Amino acid sequence: MANWVLSECGLRPLPRIRIYSKPRNALASNNNNVFKIRTLPGSKANSFGSSFKVSTWSRDRNWVLLNVSAPLKVAITSEDDKDKGTINGVNGMEDVGEFDPAAPPPFKLADIRAAIPKHCWVKDPWRSMSYVLRDVVVVFGLAAVAAYFNNWLVWPLYWIAQGTMFWALFVLGHDCGHGSFSNNPALNSVAGHLLHSSILVPYHGWRISHRTHHQNHGHVENDESWHPLSEKIYKSLDTVTRLLRFTLPFPMLAYPIYLWSRSPGKKGSHFHPDSDLFVPNERKDVITSTACWTAMVGLLAYLSFVMGPIQLLKLYGIPYWIFVMWLDVVTYLHHHGHEEKLPWYRGKEWNYLRGGLTTLDRDYGWINNIHHDIGTHVIHHLFPQIPHYHLIEATEAAKPVLGKFYREPKKSWPIPFHLFGILIRSMKQDHYVSDSGDVVYYQTDPRLYGPSKSD
Numbered sequence: 388m389a390n391w392v393l394s395e396c397g398l399r400p401l402p403r404i405r406i407y408s409k410p411r412n413a414l415a416s417n418n419n420n421v422f423k424i425r426t427l428p429g430s431k432a433n434s435f436g437s438s439f440k441v442s443t444w445s446r447d448r449n450w451v452l453l454n455v456s457a458p459l460k461v462a463i464t465s466e467d468d469k470d471k472g473t474i475n476g477v478n479g480m481e482d483v484g485e486f487d488p489a490a491p492p493p494f495k496l497a498d499i500r501a502a503i504p505k506h507c508w509v510k511d512p513w514r515s516m517s518y519v520l521r522d523v524v525v526v527f528g529l530a531a532v533a534a535y536f537n538n539w540l541v542w543p544l545y546w547i548a549q550g551t552m553f554w555a556l557f558v559l560g561h562d563c564g565h566g567s568f569s570n571n572p573a574l575n576s577v578a579g580h581l582l583h584s585s586i587l588v589p590y591h592g593w594r595i596s597h598r599t600h601h602q603n604h605g606h607v608e609n610d611e612s613w614h615p616l617s618e619k620i621y622k623s624l625d626t627v628t629r630l631l632r633f634t635l636p637f638p639m640l641a642y643p644i645y646l647w648s649r650s651p652g653k654k655g656s657h658f659h660p661d662s663d664l665f666v667p668n669e670r671k672d673v674i675t676s677t678a679c680w681t682a683m684v685g686l687l688a689y690l691s692f693v694m695g696p697i698q699l700l701k702l703y704g705i706p707y708w709i710f711v712m713w714l715d716v717v718t719y720l721h722h723h724g725h726e727e728k729l730p731w732y733r734g735k736e737w738n739y740l741r742g743g744l745t746t747l748d749r750d751y752g753w754i755n756n757i758h759h760d761i762g763t764h765v766i767h768h769l770f771p772q773i774p775h776y777h778l779i780e781a782t783e784a785a786k787p788v789l790g791k792f793y794r795e796p797k798k799s800w801p802i803p804f805h806l807f808g809i810l811i812r813s814m815k816q817d818h819y820v821s822d823s824g825d826v827v828y829y830q831t832d833p834r835l836y837g838p839s840k841s842d
Contacts, residue, residue: 488727489730499785510567514776515774529549550708551709557583559759561597563575563590564579580679586707587683595664605730605744605746606731611650612650613723616651616818618821620819633815635810657673660674713758719813735825744765744792748782749803749806750796750798759775759776763779766782
């Protein structure tokens with residue numbers, strides 16, 4: 388059952404792009420028709436969406452079949468109401484009505500890439516290592532201070548601070564896995580193993596599965612982490628499992644389970660070289676990382692004898708679980724919880740760009756610098772080879788191209804308490820997606836937390 392508890396600069400004008408009439412997510416018409424049906428993914432009706440197919444025709448093309456699972460509520464807009472300044476918020480494009488996040492973007496990945504300054508792609512290994520040195524010094528400094536005072540007024544503050552620093556170490560190892568740490572694969576591997584093994588993460592096993600996540604972001608079935616449950620799978624779960632999956636804090640403690648058994652509906656382990664996650668030529672990498680992980684477990688066992696299990700729990704065990712919560716909260720919120728429901732894709736509707744544009748940036752206040760601007764997530768997902776210290780500049784340069792496809796994060800106070808409200812709301816609303824349709828939205832089970840008031 389635990390497996391189901393689971394489920395990451397100069398500006399240049401965008402060239403004018405010609406919009407062709409082939410419809411994708413709405414009813415398009417020829418010049419004799421004046422109405423267009425548009426889905427409203429942010430409407431309340433989205434909680435009980437329906438799956439439908441629509442056909443349309445024009446003189447210049449054959450019948451086109453759309454397969455969309457969308458809210459019941461639609462808006463009818465006139466062709467004469469176009470604002471010829473922008474389309475989907477992108478400069479120089481004609482606006483066809485209310486912004487539709489599921490519409491194919493009027494720009495290409497190459498357009499975004501071209502807007503990002505060349506120096507943002509440059510990796511500086513010395514700068515990367517300086518962040519490692521900074522974080523390691525802070526980690527050992529915090530442990531030394533906590534052990535020295537050994538005071539119950541100090542321990543809770545230490546646990547929060549050290550758990551956050553463990554999360555910062557993970558982010559640097561994450562950069563090693565993407566190759567954004569340096570251009571030297573050997574340096575990336577050594578630094579990645581030291582950083583991730585120290586916090587009980589199998590470096591290569593995670594690196595490979597995370598690569599799968601990036602390559603399939605926004606795909607209902609093929610995404611690797613925090614992908615939605617289909618309605619059929621959701622309804623096959625017993626009540627207790629559903630509650631665990633969508634009741635805090637349980638989903639935020641899922642990462643170690645994910646490492647052992649992956650996400651719902653998927654087989655394999657990050658530790659086993661013969662897992663479905665890996666191809667044969669990755670076997671040695673996985674064995675190496677599992678051996679490093681095992682060595683860290685052995686070191687912790689030795690330290691428990693040297694300093695006692697309670698002291699080890701206070702110094703390492705509790706901060707580890709704070710780190711796990713950070714990881715699960717951040718990775719979840721980068722793909723869930725927007726005020727307006729965002730699409731997930733299947734089949735021919737999915738492509739790398741459309742999937743990546745459903746990711747979200749988040750502002751973490753003071754924590755932004757501590758965890759290496761991992762909240763600047765949209766550009767990271769599209770171009771994971773950009774070093775973290777260039778992500779903010781790259782994002783600012785890309786915004787004019789992205790237009791409304793970029794969703795400005797809510798500004799945070801020094802401590803990002805506002806994210807808890809977003810997390811709770813998403814857990815209450817984002818339960819499953821339709822079994823059919825190539826463009827689908829999260830739906831809500833009104834009976835999950837008991838009978839609805841209307842019953």
